[in-house]
Amino acid sequence: MTDRAHPGVDAYIEGLPDWQQEICRKVRGIVWAADPEIEETIKRTVQPYFVLDGNVCALLSTKDHVNLFLYDPTVPDPHRLVNQGHGNATGRAIQIYQDDPIDREPLVELLRAIVANNRAGGWRKLGREAPTPVRENSHREP
Numbered sequence: 001m002t003d004r005a006h007p008g009v010d011a012y013i014e015g016l017p018d019w020q021q022e023i024c025r026k027v028r029g030i031v032w033a034a035d036p037e038i039e040e041t042i043k044r045t046v047q048p049y050f051v052l053d054g055n056v057c058a059l060l061s062t063k064d065h066v067n068l069f070l071y072d073p074t075v076p077d078p079h080r081l082v083n084q085g086h087g088n089a090t091g092r093a094i095q096i097y098q099d100d101p102i103d104r105e106p107l108v109e110l111l112r113a114i115v116a117n118n119r120a121g122g123w124r125k126l127g128r129e130a131p132t133p134v135r136e137n138s139h140r141e142p
Contacts, residue, residue: 004032006040009048016061019098023066024048024059026102031057033104034111053118056111068094072123075113079106 013024031038031050038052048059055071070082071091081103085092096102117123 004038004040006042006048008042008046009040012042012046012048012059020061020066023096023098023100023102024061027059027066027068027096027107030102030104030107031111034108035115038115052115054122056114056118065095065097068096070094070110070114072114072117074123074127075110075117077110079103079109081106081110 009028013021013028016024028040034056035052038050038056041049041051043049043058050056050058057071058069060067060069067084069091070093073085073088073091077092081094082092084095094107114123117126120126
């Protein structure tokens with residue numbers, strides 16, 4: 001593929017049925033488009049992960065779909081791409097079935113939001129940091 005490709009991720013994708021290979025290759029390209037610094041790795045022996053200052057997402061094929069796990073439960077999903085794990089404390093997922101369309105730009109937007117949170121310290125840290133309240137000045141100038 002490219003210099004960004006991890007041989008373990010290549011092997012994982014190549015071992016899938018053709019329709020799942022197609023989905024994984026499309027998703028991989030979308031992940032790469034989200035940020036040029038996202039790297040690929042293998043975790044849990046064979047599972048492809050995409051990381052940048054923490055986990056961004058991961059791929060996992062099942063019998064009848066491909067899961068794209070998103071490792072930030074806090075990013076907005078205005079296009080309603082997430083279809084699994086609503087309310088999950090650590091992440092959500094997009095299940096992609098054969099012949100499902102993949103909405104590229106909204107997915108890029110979602111992944112960029114995860115990367116932005118990772119660069120800011122991660123969603124866990126961001127969730128602990130409450131904004132500093134703005135106090136009105138009680139002293140008024142004459």
